[in-house]
Amino acid sequence: MPRLTTIASLLTAGQTLAFSTVTVPSNISRAVLRPDAYGYSIEPSSLSPYLQSTIASTVLKTIADIIGTLFVPDLDAPSVAEPNDTTVEVLKIRDDWFRGWTEYFPPGTDFIYTLNLRNESHAWVNAMQEAAAAMEALGESLALFELGNEIDHYINKGWRDDSWGTSEYTRQWKRLTGQILASEFYKQASHQPLFQAAVFADPPWVPDQHDEIDDFDIINATKAGLVDPEIIKGYAVHLYPQSTCDEVRRARLSLDLLSNHQVVWTNVSQFIPQQEAAEKARAPLILGETNSASCSGQSGISDTFGAALWTTDYVLTAASMGIEQVYFHLGHQSEYSAFTPLAYEYEGESLTAGVRANVYSHLFLAHVLATKDNKPQQISALPSANASDFSGYAIFGEGKHKHKHLGLEKLVFIDMGVWNASVGLSNPSTLSATDSTSVSPGHRPTRDVRVQTSWPSGTKLQFIRLQGPGTNAKSEVDVSGVSLDLESGEPVGKIRKEKAVVRHGGAVEVSLRQAEAILIQLA
The missing domain is CATH 3.20.20.80 (Glycosidases)
Incomplete structure (x- = not known):
């Protein structure tokens, strides 16, 4: 039987590192995406x-x-x-x-x-x-x-x-x-x-x-x-x-x-x-x-x-x-x-x-x-990435690699821990009276995630991040380097896809800042 829950959270007062181990069960239920x-x-x-x-x-x-x-x-x-x-x-x-x-x-x-x-x-x-x-x-x-x-x-x-x-x-x-x-x-x-x-x-x-x-x-x-x-x-x-x-x-x-x-x-x-x-x-x-x-x-x-x-x-x-x-x-x-x-x-x-x-x-x-x-995709919530401050999803499809059955194509992880920044707090289209004055102390924590997948070792991957200064930010947000002009909505910048490879035994390792999301997909 696959192990369904394997979360280790090591973040305590004074520490700046959390570690989460996640599995993708082979018999996990799926829904249409x-x-x-x-x-x-x-x-x-x-x-x-x-x-x-x-x-x-x-x-x-x-x-x-x-x-x-x-x-x-x-x-x-x-x-x-x-x-x-x-x-x-x-x-x-x-x-x-x-x-x-x-x-x-x-x-x-x-x-x-x-x-x-x-x-x-x-x-x-x-x-x-x-x-x-x-x-x-x-x-x-x-x-x-x-x-x-x-x-x-x-x-x-x-x-x-x-x-x-x-x-x-x-x-x-x-x-x-x-x-x-x-x-x-x-x-x-x-x-x-x-x-x-x-x-x-x-x-x-x-x-x-x-x-x-x-x-x-x-x-x-x-x-x-x-x-x-x-x-x-x-x-x-x-x-x-x-x-x-x-x-x-x-x-x-x-x-x-x-x-x-x-x-x-x-x-x-x-x-x-x-x-x-x-x-x-x-x-x-x-x-x-x-x-x-x-x-x-x-x-x-x-x-x-x-x-x-x-x-x-x-x-x-x-x-x-x-x-x-x-x-x-x-x-x-x-x-x-x-x-x-x-x-x-x-x-x-x-x-x-x-x-x-x-x-x-x-x-x-x-x-x-x-x-x-428009090839079909399916999604599963991962039981081993299911906490108040952390969630994860597996997405299955054909993608660039044809399978007899829909295979694992993407993973999404979201760190929802609250981290309040000291920058990016204003936006001219929002009320300045609600700009945050709360700042989290110390250094922004990082979560190291290790995912056990069915991907062969050496498989090439790309990472795309949803990132911003902090939970309370109203601006200075981007998706892997692409932002939108605050007034016109026009895209600014080019996307920077981080590259990685699957490690021995199908392991994928990635670091995620507190209050950040990441997409891991086959390159």
């Missing part, structure tokens, strides 16, 4: 500001050039937002609002569009008009429709009465999808988008993030009949591990808590029963909207290098559990946004447009997910 495992969800009122700036297009193109596939923006946005562009009650759009999306985003970008489920009167006339306009304008770029957003909050918002639950929702969902499928605009279209169902907001195990008492989850919805693998291509849920929505939850916000693998695992694992219910219904479960903290995040936490390490671990943890896609929410004035399109005034400060430290997780993950010709 999609090349589009992560994407972006854009706040409705924010799409127009993003389209007024080149920064999103620039950043997405840089990542697309690495990965060979593209992100899937989830767009349900207005042309006119009432009462204002940050607190939206009414969304008003015109047919021509859709124009320009396919020109702005990189070629090959897919869109998921959320239709209006709130207004059920007059035979869903708003939703039908939206569907027709979106299909005509977006064509083959329109991958899926969603029906409504966070529909488990509809009672609390006053949009449905107390009878609203999975049974009534399923009835209305089937009625509206039936109308779309039977419509002339749909039947005559050369490309016919299918549907993503559910779109539930409340996490199963976090009662204080539930806005109302209801039975909305994937288990109950599928039991109520929300099952149709011919047209349902995914079930969406939302997840925010922390929140700024009220003072009680805001007081609990912590960068140290965010940068903790065991907390990541606990947050994601609550959806395992939901994932199993979705799989039984023959469609994947996806995290359709997520980020570090609900209600737009918190500067000093959401826009730091620690958030970049969290994002990296979060996406890979979710994928290893069978949650195939994760969409990170963007708002043009949201503190958790990886990049902001326009300058704005916020809390008495003038913030510039630009990229933030958390965007580097996406740049690093592009290398992790990249695969030649």
